[in-house]
Structures are given as structure tokens and as C-alpha cells.
Amino acid sequence: MTVGSHPPYTLMVRKLESIFPLSAEEKQALHDLPVQVMKLRADQDIVRLGDRPFQCCLILEGYTSVYKLTSDGKRQLMALHVAGDIPDLQSLHLPVMDHNIATLTPCTVAFVQHRDVHQVCERYPRLTAAFWRSTLIDASIFREWLLNVGRREAYTRIAHLLCEILARLRAVELVEDGNFDLPITQAELADATGLSSVHMNRVFKALRADGLIQTKGKRIFIPNWEKMKEAGDFDPHYLHLKVDDAA
Amino acid sequence: MTVGSHPPYTLMVRKLESIFPLSAEEKQALHDLPVQVMKLRADQDIVRLGDRPFQCCLILEGYTSVYKLTSDGKRQLMALHVAGDIPDLQSLHLPVMDHNIATLTPCTVAFVQHRDVHQVCERYPRLTAAFWRSTLIDASIFREWLLNVGRREAYTRIAHLLCEILARLRAVELVEDGNFDLPITQAELADATGLSSVHMNRVFKALRADGLIQTKGKRIFIPNWEKMKEAGDFDPHYLHLKVDDAA
DNA sequence: CGAGCTTTTGAACGCAGTCAACAATTGTGG
């Protein structure tokens, strides 16, 4: 089952190809996976801590995030996911969710049964490697976020996050000329960086004042990528992109 | 090749079994993997950022850690690994290292060629799942650390780290009665929690004053596990241990 | 056009960092 004009897997295949070479046959096998497409509003949980999902969810449109809460209710985002990503691929081999996944914006997502993924992986063993690698890159990104939150001051930390978003959107060709949509709130960016929303706002102001970013509504423009990378102490190697889209 | 009295794989098998059921045949296959055993001093890098390793390293004895540095030299530890762990399993499918792995204490490690791991996984596909799951649990731990560093205050954060160490040592039966060896410095614990060593020291003092921990040299005793879990906002689910060793 | 977010700004506070000195412990060579 596919969705009207945009076959749901185009972006996923593009994403997987950005990290792993796929044959035409393998790509076709991915395209042929049966899916169920759904539209979700913003701020909806897709899966919750403790769940035992029997399917994976593929983002076709919108932003989602992985998050956890402390017992006193503070929220930390652990990852942002964009079109083409499969945020809960790990549920294939870890039955119980240890975190939540929620939409940050209205989203279109496609659900694929674990059973079907396991089948296609058995038939095309290189897909196992591709999916495994994808989960390993997720882990690499967690590590970089840990460095970011643990050891970089707020200004650098936020610049780094913006660099990562730009680099990852480039890999799925959603950036034109340093411009991209970031339809999420400053409070959410604060939760992603372990800061308060007030401080996030102040640092944003400073980044604008320093000419590193320009904002127009939810659209962000980064005029000087080299300067921005330096401000964010950003080295894209941890994203493990085959083509260095971030250069 | 094995090492004298302790076959190198006993602990790894014990560790893998704590997260994945293995058949006798699969265990034997792991035992039969050829390895090269080495002793390393403390503070030695095992692999470095940018390396392209052709082997995995299995800890037989001692503590190692995954770490990264910011461009201005601040260090963040991302994980601690103990006997039985394979800290760089991910190099099987991510050719270029995006982080460093170093010994924190003198260590005995066994190196296994990627080639041999791939072979045994082909022959026993369930081992692929076991190893994959192991890397997914590593990622789950990164997520919890991110929550810890991003959203918990120093006191809770340190208590949480100590809880995790205890729970993981229990899984490989290296804890007796709430007592365990933690032969790493406060400065290293500080790097693991994103704090300064001075503050680490002050919080340690507070934890002692509150009766949550007792220290004697490098030996730590946690008299009241329930209280400690509460102080550390610790819920062991994220470790995905089959048997709930942490209860 | 008004309700409800989201962004922005100010003021005051506090957790944790830095710097510096000293004590305790561990390791090493003689």
C-alpha cells in the first residue's frame, strides 16, 4: 500500500542511501513493504515508555522527537527526526520501549510491521546491515549530544544543534541555500539542549546579533556555514554520512 | 586461543546471556572464536576517533570508557565498560570511529577480528540479533545519560551514575552485598557526569553525610539500595536486563 | 478580534565552576 503522489519510501530510501549503498533490488524490496500511512497532530505520542510495539514508524513529513522525563517532570529531548527517518527502529530488537517518541509538528507517518521488516531482512541480508548501521548512527548522535550537553556552554551548544539540523536536512535535500524550516518552538529546542526556554531565547538573540543566524518566522537562514560550524564546534563526521553533505 | 585459568569469553557470554537467551551451541561458537589477549596500563587509548579498526575489543578485566573531547579540550565520558562488555562492537558496521575508547584502570582485553565475528554471525544468525541488541542497549544507556546530564541536578545525577554501575556489575556478578570496587578517580566520575571534579568531590561528601554511600579506599558500599534508587531517580528498565538484577 | 501560544525582557537568585592551597594516598626507586 502506498500513498498517492509520494511513495512513502522515497525519503527513507534516500536517507538509507546517504549512509549505506543499496542495490536496485534492495530498494525495490523496501518500496514493496506494506505500510499503513497516518496523519498525526503536533504533540502526539507515537509510542511511550513501557510499550511493546509490533511495528516501526517511518516519518514521511514533519518533525518528531525522542524524549524522556525525570520523575519531577523535566523533559529532555534525545533526538530529532525528520522525513526519511525511522525513529523507533530499535524496537525491532528491544521489545520494551525505554523512551517516548512524539510528534513536534503535524506529521505524516507510515507504520511497517516488525514481521515484514524481519522478512525483508532475511531475504536481503545487506538490509540488516543497513538498518543496524542506522541504529548505530543514532547512537553516535546520542554521544555527540551528550558531549554537547555535558561540556559545551549554551552558546556553542545551540549553534551545534542548529548545525546538526542543517547537515541532516541537507542529506535528504530539504535545505536550499542555507535556508530551512524549523517549525519547532524555542522551548523544545531548550529541552533538546538541556537549557531553560528563557536562556534559549537569550542565546538566540545573541546568535542573531552576531550574524550567525537570521530568522523569519519559522524559517532559519545561516549566511555563513564556515563561521557557524566554528561557533558550534561542529564536525559532521559523527553523522557518518557517505557523501559529506555537510562540507 | 584462550587465557590460562579464565577462558576469555566466560564473562562476555554471561553478559550476553543477561540480555539475550543463548543456546549451548551458540555459546560454544562464541567460546571458539580466536582471540588475542593483551594487558594494558591505565589511561591508554584502545581506539581513537578517526581510526578504522578491523577488530573488536572485549574487556576481561578492568574499566574502560568511551569519551570525546570538545575542541577546547573538555572531556565527556559517554559510557563505562566493565568485564564482559564489548565497547566497540559498533565498529563492526560503522567503519570510522567517532569517539575514543580508553582504559581507566589497568585492563586485560581480548581482541577479536571483525572477520571472525561476521563469520560466526552468518553461521548463527541469532548471534547477529544478540550483538545488535547489545549495541541498542548501549544506545539506551546513552539516552539515559543524556537525561541525567541534561535534566538532573548534580546530587541526583551522581547518585544515578552510582546506581547504574552497581546494577551493571550485579549483572556480571561482581557485587557482593552492596559492595563493589570503583577504582576510578573522582575527576573521571566528574567527566562522566559533566561536572567539575571539585563539585563531584562536594557532592560525594554530601552523599556520605546523608548515609547513601560509604567509601573505603576504592571500595564503595551502598547500605540502602531502595533509598539510593530514589535519591538517583533510578529505574533500571533502560538497562534491558532480562533478569531484573537491579531489583 | 480575541484566546492561547510563543517570544521577549527584566530582576534576583543559586548551582556549579574556577582558582588556589593543602592534606591524604598511592606509587616508585633506592
Next chain:
DNA sequence: CCACAATTGTTGACTGCGTTCAAAAGCTCG
């Protein structure tokens, strides 16, 4: 086994980055 060096742990004083609380100003969208 002791003496000395080096590392690790401990404490105090001061500073500062980022938080909290509160209120106002801008947006967005029925």
C-alpha cells in the same frame, strides 16, 4: 621498607552562567 614524587582528594573564597519568576509584547488561528 623507607623516602620522596606524583597523583588524588578536600576545603575555602569568589565568580558567573544559566535558572526562576513575572510580566508584557507578538503571533496565529479559529
